Amino acid sequence: MAKHHIEATVNGDAVEFLCETEDTLLDVLRDTLQLTGSKEGCASGDCGACSVMLDGRLVCSCLVLGCEVGGRRVDTIEGVAKGQTLHPLQQKFLEHAALQCGICTPGFIVAGKALLEQNPNPTDTEIRYWLAGNLCRCTGYDKIVTAVKDAAVAMRKG
Amino acid sequence: MRYEAPDSLDGAVALLADAIGETRVLAGGTDLLVQMRADVVGPELIVDIKKIPETRVVAEDKGGWRIGAAVTGAELKEHPRLKQVWPGVVEAANLIGSTQVQGRATLGGNLCNGSPAADSVPALIAAGAVATLAGPRGRRDLPVENVMLAPRKLALTKGEFVVSFLLPPRLPRSSDAYLRFIPRTEMDIAVVGAGVSLTVDETGTISAARVSLGAVAPRVLLVPDAAAAIVGSRLDRAAQDRLEAAARAACSPIDDKRGTVEFRIQIAGVLARRAALIALDRARTS
Numbered sequence: 001m002a003k004h005h006i007e008a009t010v011n012g013d014a015v016e017f018l019c020e021t022e023d024t025l026l027d028v029l030r031d032t033l034q035l036t037g038s039k040e041g042c043a044s045g046d047c048g049a050c051s052v053m054l055d056g057r058l059v060c061s062c063l064v065l066g067c068e069v070g071g072r073r074v075d076t077i078e079g080v081a082k083g084q085t086l087h088p089l090q091q092k093f094l095e096h097a098a099l100q101c102g103i104c105t106p107g108f109i110v111a112g113k114a115l116l117e118q119n120p121n122p123t124d125t126e127i128r129y130w131l132a133g134n135l136c137r138c139t140g141y142d143k144i145v146t147a148v149k150d151a152a153v154a155m156r157k158g
Numbered sequence: 159m160r161y162e163a164p165d166s167l168d169g170a171v172a173l174l175a176d177a178i179g180e181t182r183v184l185a186g187g188t189d190l191l192v193q194m195r196a197d198v199v200g201p202e203l204i205v206d207i208k209k210i211p212e213t214r215v216v217a218e219d220k221g222g223w224r225i226g227a228a229v230t231g232a233e234l235k236e237h238p239r240l241k242q243v244w245p246g247v248v249e250a251a252n253l254i255g256s257t258q259v260q261g262r263a264t265l266g267g268n269l270c271n272g273s274p275a276a277d278s279v280p281a282l283i284a285a286g287a288v289a290t291l292a293g294p295r296g297r298r299d300l301p302v303e304n305v306m307l308a309p310r311k312l313a314l315t316k317g318e319f320v321v322s323f324l325l326p327p328r329l330p331r332s333s334d335a336y337l338r339f340i341p342r343t344e345m346d347i348a349v350v351g352a353g354v355s356l357t358v359d360e361t362g363t364i365s366a367a368r369v370s371l372g373a374v375a376p377r378v379l380l381v382p383d384a385a386a387a388i389v390g391s392r393l394d395r396a397a398q399d400r401l402e403a404a405a406r407a408a409c410s411p412i413d414d415k416r417g418t419v420e421f422r423i424q425i426a427g428v429l430a431r432r433a434a435l436i437a438l439d440r441a442r443t444s
Binding site for chain 1: 159160161163184185187188191194195196204206208230232255256257258261262322344345379
């Protein structure tokens with residue numbers, strides 16, 4: 001079986017790649033497009049470390065086939081900072097030390113950004129439910145929730 | 159492994175009907191990709207149905223609501239009208255998995271994954287939803303309670319797949335609710351699930367009801383005796399007791415790490431009663 005030839009938009013750039021049917025979007029991002037910010041934690045949709053936006057919708061890239069994204073828009077952690085300027089959420093994760101080993105962090109940033117874009121002033125409970133699909137085994141989550149809340153404040157101020 | 163994404167029902171049916179070897183329909187992929195990764199399934203052909211317009215529709219139809227099999231839980235939640243008419247169906251779909259899973263998981267996939275613990279299925283059955291199937295011999299409608307036969311076994315014939323669901327027209331003062339028991343607050347598989355849909359008359363008496371239970375039998379159950387136990391009542395304590403007893407009598411669960419037989423039977427009654435009370439409250443204020 002010939003490989004699939006896929007054209008898509010990744011972080012605003014037109015890209016094309018070849019993939020096998022069984023390659024996930026995460027495989028394509030990391031191994032073909034060299035975008036290794038999205039992490040493979042569980043490969044079963046449980047941990048959220050591979051979170052990306054697909055046509056503006058938060059998904060686990062390990063649960064999407066590469067050949068499904070033809071003609072679609074994918075936004076990853078690599079597109080969150082603007083050049084050397086960190087996104088407020090990234091800045092607040094640093095300020096609040098909301099990470100330790102860092103493997104889960106790209107997923108939390110992508111997922112947290114998706115939350116703040118649709119809910120600029122979330123409660124602790126809303127943050128915790130929204131991020132329930134992102135697992136962190138280091139921080140205990142409190143610092144992550146604090147960072148998201150503080151980023152929300154910063155973003156509301158503009 | 160081949161991947162095809164036809165843009166028409168006929169195209170999908172032709173692919174599925176002509177397929178040789180293991181074939182899987184792909185909607186959200188939140189079960190299929192996990193099972194492929196775990197080598198539980200190894201399809202030679204995957205037919206992605208998301209490009210078929212009929213699988214992606216949410217629209218009023220024949221006085222009711224037509225929901226495509228490939229509509230995601232997140233899309234159902236964001237729909238401006240659906241959750242007012244069918245709050246139980248929408249809340250059940252939105253209990254499945256994380257925000258990320260909500261962005262992909264579909265009603266069609268939840269049903270066709272063939273799990274008796276599927277959260278959206280008791281809600282659909284309580285709602286009286288009918289699945290519209292497409293296949294080599296054309297279309298046919300099948301009540302959702304008749305789609306699943308046993309764990310991982312469906313009543314679909316070769317080449318058939320679920321295109322959409324039709325939720326029936328709603329009488330005034332009708333509503334529904336779905337509850338499940340899990341040992342956590344989020345992100346778990348139902349130990350027991352209960353869906354109730356009902357209508358009350360001008361006096362507040364229940365004039366029609368449907369009750370469905372999940373994870374207490376090899377398939378999700380429609381429980382007519384539980385509905386009969388509350389029709390004609392105002393869900394007073396005696397009617398609640400009858401409902402609980404009828405729900406428990408329908409259960410034939412397994413013992414597993416998530417719950418014992420005794421626990422599941424006990425909880426099935428409790429959840430059926432609580433779901434009925436929520437549906438009643440919603441119906442009176444709808």
